[in-house]
Amino acid sequence: MILTEFDYVRPLGLDRALDLLAGPGARVLAGGQSLLPGLRAGTERAGLLVDVRHLDELRGISAADGTLRIGALTTLAELAAHPLVRERAPELAAAARANGDPQVRNLGTAGGNLADRGRPTDLPVAALAAGAEVELAGPGGRTRTGVEEFTAGGVPAGSVLTALLVPAAGPAAAFEKAADRATRYPLCAAAVRITADGPRIAVTGATPRALRLRGVEDRLRGGPYTTEAVLAAFRAEPRELFVPGRGTSAEYLGHLAGVLTARALARAARITA
Template sequence: MILAEFDYVRPAGLDEALALLSGTRGAKALAGGQSLLPDLRSGADRAGLLVDIRRLAELRGIGRTTDGTRLRIGALTTLAELATDPLVLAEAPELAAAARANGDPQVRNLGTIGGNLLAAGRATDLPVAALAADAVAELAGPDGRSTVPAEELAAGPAPAGSVLTALLVPAAGPAAAFEKTADRATRYPVCATAVRITPGGPRIAVTGATSRALRLRGVEDRLRGGPYGTDAVLAAFRAEPRELFVPGRGTSAEYLGHLVGVLTARALHRAEQALAR
């Protein structure tokens, strides 16, 4: 289909972008455009105004927060940059692995972490890694700055007129991993899992096999204190209600429940190995 008509503006700063997004009916932010433009072309979405935020320097960059306990990853950081950044590889390896698993090189060079986290209706890879990392989204909107847990962001859309400015990720070192089985045609996950091993026990999140990215606290509780062997992990997943796993694309809930258990056991094993080095 041909794109419907819309207006376009490139604001000089974030405040101007926020004013346009909150004050213009049908305004949408344009960053990587990997989800928005195909949806506009297909008619799945509409926009009266595209606010191009791609050149806003304040939304770029990867570093540490002032207290040094978290990484601050700008929302316009591309998936390719996230996948190869030395600080992310050392302190949040599940995010780097999720970025590497996303699409192909063209997608990773254009797609941004903000767009990936906010891709409503799509089982993208970064939200599950953000949940396992216990990350926090930093938002700017007409009422000022705020933070929202990544888990809350995964449950619903960001507030209207707001812009995701950064992802704040607790530094974990190597004790984290990501695993995925991808749909061959779309590269979206049939099932993906991300884990972090913390002093309080594992954090485990899944997507693709479920209706949205979810922390599996029941599985976490059953595995608290270990062991993280395959048999123990599969038993923990078998105790989850089957209706948690959403069948589709030729898969059954039973198959998905087993697959996510296998991937989680593999991810936990890799995280343990990295921790032991």
């Protein structure tokens, strides 16, 4: 299908972009890996595309005061390869590396992957396990919100996701994914980070959205992180937590989520040994 008719603007700065996004039908164009196919297929609508791809203030990766700041326009390829991310937030690097194919990773952005609500994507679950926050710019200025709240609500109308803020806790973290063979989106993905307070565990694909599984965390607090212990912790979760689909049952997805989490915990635990 061909694209529907819309207007296009390339603003010189973020403030002007926000002014334009206050209008009806305005959408942000960043990597475009989800929006443009959606416009072609008719599943997305836009009266105005506000192109922010050239805004340097939305790019780059830096570290300060124990936090990684990842600009929303940082590509998935840059995120996967950056030494700071690989060292201090390896679950983020692994999630970016698992996303799509090289062409998608070279064009797709961290912000777009976090904000895509049409299907499960890889970065939100890793960011959730890391205890990350997102920074938003909107009519009221800059605000920060936890990834857990953000995945439930998405980007507010008229706002732009400017950065992902990730606690730089070191290498005791991992990401595992079982991909849909046709789309490379996660059939199920799990991310973990082992902290002094116990494991942080998040799952996507098998659940309605990226979710932190606090019940599983509580059952595994203090260890051990054996496959048997992890699967038992997942079996204690309510089955309605896992959403059947694409030819799979809730029971299968719950088991798959447990297997992937056990693999991720085993890798993270080996790093701390």
